[in-house]
Amino acid sequence: MTRSPLTLAADPALADAMREVRAMLAACMQCGTCSASCPNAQSMDMTPRRMWRLVLLGRADTVFSSGAFWMCSNCYACTLRCPRGLPLTSAMNALKRIAGASGHPALARHGAFYRAFLDNVRRRGRVRETEMMMRYFGAAGPREALRFTPLGLRMLRRGKVRLELGAGRWDTALAPLFESAARLEGKEARP
Amino acid sequence: MNTATATRYAYYPGCSLTGTASEYDASVRLVLERLGVELAEIPGWTCCGASAAPAVSALLALALPARNLALAERDLPGCDVLAPCSACYLNLLTARQEARRDHRLHARVQEALEGEHLPWANAAPVRHLLDVLANDIGPARIAAAAQRPLAGLVLAPYYGCQTLRPYAAFDDPEHPTSMDAVLRAAGAEVLEWDKGARCCGASLSTTRRQAALPRIAEILRAAAGADAVVTVCPMCQMNLEAFQRQAGLPGPVAVLYLSQVLGLAMGLDPGQVQLGRNLAVPPGFLARLREVPPAPGEVVQATGTG
Known part of the structure; x- marks a missing residue:
């Protein structure tokens, strides 16, 4: 496993964020119900149980090198079954946020789809699916676009692709909310 | 939630139902009309954040759906919010439940909505289409139709x-x-x-x-x-x-x-x-x-x- 460039020592903001995730997981007793319940565990290079332990041990580097949390599909099976009642799906999302916000390409790469999606929400108010996917392909590269071409054509034939061009009615609807959220979360408002 | 007699819902179609899932939107509207249920689309609704917002911003993950609940509360008072999309439903429900559980969180979301002078008392219940069909309308009315x-x-x-x-x-x-x-x-x-x-x-x-x-x-x-x-x-x-x-x-x-x-x-x-x-x-x-x-x-x- 290659070492992630992010280390706790180098990044105090990461240390703060990880402290919050640790607080969510503090009562974990390593029973493994989460791993056994996870439909995607077989696609992860470490099980959720092991990942929680590493988070609690402060091993952020190992957790982020793995990126197993990107495999969480928000099915909430672990959250439902956790005998300690821990918000495990929320912890997965918190790790996605930390990795995405780190700005390091190796960590943020998998978040490209989520960022393209939310960026479309910010600019359009209501998501324009086609435009959002085009932006995602722009970020993810031509191979990703090619992979989706057959599906795109099938959807086009079925009249499921709506090409919306130019300004839309809801374009500015969410600008105030994104601005105040950015302010409240202590980030710079985007231009 | 005592809504068994409610026949009017604040309808939140969500973005997918205006695009790739337009057949879901069209059939929901037709079927509920046949069942004598009125859908009033929430005026000016916006995206709930889908599964993307929780992976990017903890506050937006709650504030984006809450904005729609606030609009429903203001413009369609007394109506339950009905969502046919499960992801929209869960985002709306999460905003409602988490704000009820944690008053500081409620205040934080309210603060985020202040930018457009939109109060949010968190008064509107959130319902999935399936819940409404199975429990409010019920099998007997469906069988009759x-x-x-x-x-x-x-x-x-x-x-x-x-x-x-x-x-x-x-x-x-x-x-x-x-x-x-x-x-x-x-x-x-x-x-x-x-x-x-x-x-x-x-x-x-x-x-x-x-x-x-x-x-x-x-x-x-x-x-x-x-x-x-x-x-x-x-x-x-x-x-x-x-x-x-x-x-x-x-x-x-x-x-x-x-x-x-x-x-x-x-x-x-x-x-x-x-x-x-x-x-x-x-x-x-x-x-x-x-x-x-x-x-x-x-x-x-x-x-x-x-």
Whole structure:
């Protein structure tokens, strides 16, 4: 496993964020119900149980090198079954946020789809699916676009692709909310 | 939530239903009208954040759905909010439940909404379409409206995750049954299976396709004894429909929205419920529908009276 460039020592903001995730997981007793319940565990290079332990041990580097949390599909099976009642799906999302916000390409790469999606929400108010996917392909590269071409054509034939061009009615609807959220979360408002 | 007598809902279609899932939107509107339920679309609704917001901003993950609840509260007071998309439903419900649980969080979301002078008292209950069909409208009213019961059709009820978990608001979160009575009211047989609450892979079909395909294959293979899988979420629908070949399925498996199925049972034709927009309707399926005999002693009924 290659070492992630992010280390706790180098990044105090990461240390703060990880402290919050640790607080969510503090009562974990390593029973493994989460791993056994996870439909995607077989696609992860470490099980959720092991990942929680590493988070609690402060091993952020190992957790982020793995990126197993990107495999969480928000099915909430672990959250439902956790005998300690821990918000495990929320912890997965918190790790996605930390990795995405780190700005390091190796960590943020998998978040490209989520960022393209939310960026479309910010600019359009209501998501324009086609435009959002085009932006995602722009970020993810031509191979990703090619992979989706057959599906795109099938959807086009079925009249499921709506090409919306130019300004839309809801374009500015969410600008105030994104601005105040950015302010409240202590980030710079985007231009 | 005492809403058994409510006949008007604040409708939150969500973005997918204005695009790739427009057949869901069209069939929901037609079917609920037939059942005597009024949908008032929330004026100026915006995206709920889908599964993207929680992966990017903890505050937006709550404030984006809360904005729509605030609009419903202001412009459609007293109405429950009805969402047909499970991801929208869960985001709206999460905002409502988390704000009720944690008053500081409620205040923080209220502060985020102050920019557009939008108060949010968190007064509007959030309901999934399936909850409303199964519990407010109920099988008896659905059966009464089913002029063309789907006798002989075997359907596999697929709930997905986010209608059921984590809040378990209206059904068992692991062994759901709420759709059974609704499908039987439409005259169909219900497939006994254990994949109805199993994850379809959600956005992994985009971000990590190879990880999503086994999820999709597992569900569709288990539905082999059914004429169609019935879904209540555009994300599940797309995953189960669009990647069947990549998932190694031998032939197409019909995946229909619950509202399309109910519409057909109520005598709407395949065009009205927009079956032409479904990506995987096997050639024999429409013929199979035509074989379904009309109800004995069928009489022409006025529409909209349920």
